[in-house]
Amino acid sequence: MTSISIRNAGQLLRPAEDGAPYLRDAALTLDPGSVTVRDGVIAAFEDDPGADVIIDAAGAAVIPGFVDCHTHLPFAGWRASEYEMKVTGVPYEEIARSGGGIAASARALAEAGDEQVLAQARAIREEMLRLGTTTLEGKTGYGLSAEGELRLARLGRELQLDRLTGLFAHSVPQGYDPGAWMDVVDALAAQADVDALDIYVESVAFRNEDLARLGEIARREGVALRAHVEQFNANRSVPVALAAGARSVDHLACLHPDDLEPLARAECAAVLLPGAEFLGAEHTPPARALADAGAICVLATDCNPGTSPVASMPVIVGLAVRRYGWSVREALAAATINAAWVLDLPDRGSLEVGKRADLVVLDGPVEHIPYRFGHDPVKTVIRDGEVAWRRP
Structure with missing residues (x-):
């Protein structure tokens, strides 16, 4: 060499x-x-x-090298029209309920061929590399069917991501309620080749009881549990995630004050996503308080076609310093060694x-x-x- x-x-x-x-x-x-x-x-x-x-x-x-531990690669197409809706005052929940959001990306994925999806993902990955990202996680989540999610898991492996997360519980597909879709998630977790399982707990997605169930599934499969929580509402999902042994809780824009200290004491990372917060005009998480309390603080791009079409970790570091009141050393620790811990990659x-x-x-x-x-x-x-x- x-x-x-x-x-x-x-x-x-x-x-x-x-x-x-x-x-x-x-x-x-x-x-x-x-x-x-x-x-x-x-x-x-x-x-x-x-x-x-x-x-x-x-x-x-x-x-x-930067470690981007929360992206939604691979996906198909972009959703620029939704960004204009958001900046003119339409809430994300309303966009999602009208057929936008995750459902729009699922339609785009279903219409795209494998090579088209991989070509877009490889171009984004190359952009990330040029901007200093040497380790990259990606997720399923836009399949919205058992076949679609298994296809995304296969494409994620073809993309040779450093870590692949099964976000099978991303959105409740049409014709299902959360509990019924969790039965499908259970089966997918047993079939798919993934390194972790993830879930989106929110008013337009899944519930805390589904998060607890996914924790049991993750333990059975011997993979890490991660969770998108407290993005738009304080659903008190952090205690559930901690009890389930989650490796990370991600977003936290609406973290309940009573949950800050338990999270800071836990071996569970607080993955903050300032790109989604800034572009979505979301609340800002209590990042300064989390750092001061000793939490394992992490930064990631959340690169996805809807809420954070951002590939640049330097931009994410800049946003964190400005919006969170962090020092550059705090932001760089969050974007490197702490992010590598989330992915269980101690060699980098x-x-x-x-x-x-x-x-x-x-x-x-x-x-x-x-x-x-x-x-x-x-x-x-x-x-x-x-x-x-x-x-x-």
């Missing part, structure tokens, strides 16, 4: 202590230095003049000797990611020990 030496980094974003599975306190250092990569892993924090590839960071930052997410060599060389200091909002800060991306992209 190629050996790589990155020299003259003005900042190396490293954990203050090696070996932590996640960071509750954003204990990251930003000292200058160099990095050597051999055999696909980080070999040393020193220069190797004999390396096959020499990269001069020119005083800029070197950070771990931080700059440590022996970890997989997923690194991003920026064109300035880390503070410029939020400060120069919208600017693409990525000069070079190294994924799995190989140079995957370099700015021309």
